[in-house]
Amino acid sequence: MKKGKATIHDIAEKLNITASTVSRALNDSPRISENTKKLVIKMAKHLNYQPNHIASALRSGKSKLIGVVVPTANRNFFSSVVRGIEEIANNLDYKVIISQSYDSYKKEVDTVEALLNARVDGIIASIAKNTENFDHFQKVLDKGIPLVLFDRITNELEVSQVVIDDYLGAYQVVDHLIKGGCKKIVHFTSPKKISIYKDRMRGYEDALKDHGISFNAELIEESNLQLEDGRNSMENIIKKGISFDAVFSSSDYAAMGAMQILKEKGFKIPEQVMLAGFGNEPFTSFTDPPITTVDQKSIPMGHVTAETFFALIKNGKKDEVPQKTVLKPELIVRKSTQKN
Template sequence: MKKGKATIHDIAEKLNTTASTVSRALNNNPRISDATKKQVLKMAKQLNYQPNNIASALRSGKSKLIGVVVPTANRNFFSSVVRGIEEIANNLNYKVIISQSYEEYDKEVDTIETLLSARVDGIIASIGKNTENFEHFQKVLDKGIPLVLFDRITDHLEVSQVVIDDYYGAYQTVQHLIKQGCKRIVHFTSPKKINIYKERLRGYEDALKENGIPFDPLLIEESNMQLEDGRQSMQHILDKKIHFDAVFSASDYAVMGAIQVLKEHHVRIPQDVKLAGFGNEPFTTFSDPSITTVDQKSIPMGRVTAETFFDLLKSGTNSVPQKTVLKPELIIRQSSQSPEEYKTLNFDQNDLTNSSY
């Protein structure tokens, strides 16, 4: 046999049969006897045969592959969403190809092109922070390939979407802080023009307004919302000597950075300053103090996103785009409790949501 990857023709030659018979046997065609199937599978294993998924997709029109694009896979939120997607996809004999954009626009464009070249049956994606041009996603739609966006979406595309109610999550969190007696609430947000941060800022503003608390732009800190950004934002507030009694961060990572800086300055949490984040990252349960946060229902979001995708795959791309909005859950922990409640707080096992993945 010639060197290189084994093909169905190589298997056919070894078994003195036709390539079409080998192909049918590998695809479990009922027209092929069990004895022949066993021979073909045995020889395929001996020759280390690997199926050509692209060629198969060209023949059948289905690759049984779904491309999933996330900004980063090392965040609990995105990895949990992927877990939910895979639970549904694997039950339907579909495989998931996971790609990361690393928040880079060019990388996101290249990833979409690669997935299209791989003949995936459709694409599920969460848009990167730096994406403002959506032509690469429009190309997917123009080709008639199913596309579903989750979490980070855009109004510039006629596409099915699955999100949580970011506005409601932020609104409920700020309402909670106000009920704890807070009136000067710092908000960490992002300058990036993506939906989640705009909606969380809107929820923050409306909660203040409904409680007669004036909006103060000096309490708004913009950054990329990573841990170090949270440290810098908190230090900036302290350096400006602005009076504040709470921090609501649109990211758990940034609020963790704020906690580090406050501790370095001997500020007591929650007695002097109360804090809350967004995302329910695993470390929020185990930090000291544990962090009040908003659970984004990431695994359910993945399942609903996959179900939306398969409904679209079944009905065709002419179906009307659907937007599904999931309700988040505010999880109250030590970082925002009043001193009295802080002393008597009991942990609930539900606080461990998504932390096992």
């Protein structure tokens, strides 16, 4: 046998049978005897045969693969959503290919193209922060390939979506802060075209309004909401000399950055400044004090996202009316917002 990857023709030659018989045996066809199947499988292992996934997908029309695109896999939220997706997918004998966009538009475009070339049966994605053009996702829809968006979505695509009620989560946080005596609440948000941050801003604004507190644009800080962004935003607020008694960040990471600066500047949390985040990242329960946050129901979101996806697969309708599922968030109150 020539050097290189073993093929079904190599297995057939060794066993003196046809390639079609080898193919049927590997696919557990009832037309092939159990003895022949055992011989084929044994020889396939001996030759280290690896099936040609793309060729198989072309023949069958199904690859049993799902492409999942996330901004980053090292965040508890996204890894937990992926876990929820895999739990449903694996039970249906589907495998998941996980790709990271690193919040880069170009990386996201390249990843979607690679997944299409790999003949995935569909794509599940959470949009990168820097994505403002959605042509690559529209291409998926135009090809009639199932697409479901979760968490970071856009209203510019007619596509099924799974989100939590970001508006309600933010409203609950700000309502909690105001009832705790706060009136000058800083808000960290993102300027990007992602609906979750717009919805959290609306929740912030409406909670202030419902309590008769005027909106103050000087208390709003826009950034990419990473830890360093939280540090910078907190420093900006302090340098402005603006009076504030609470910080609500749309990201736990930026909230952690704010906590670091507040401590470095001698502010006492929660006595002088209450602090709350969003996401319920694991570290929020281990900080000093532990950070009040919003749980995004990540594993249930993964389950519902996968179930939505497989409903599209089952129905096989290109003109399926997109469904939007909204999960209810949970406010997790911790010591960073409790004075007593």
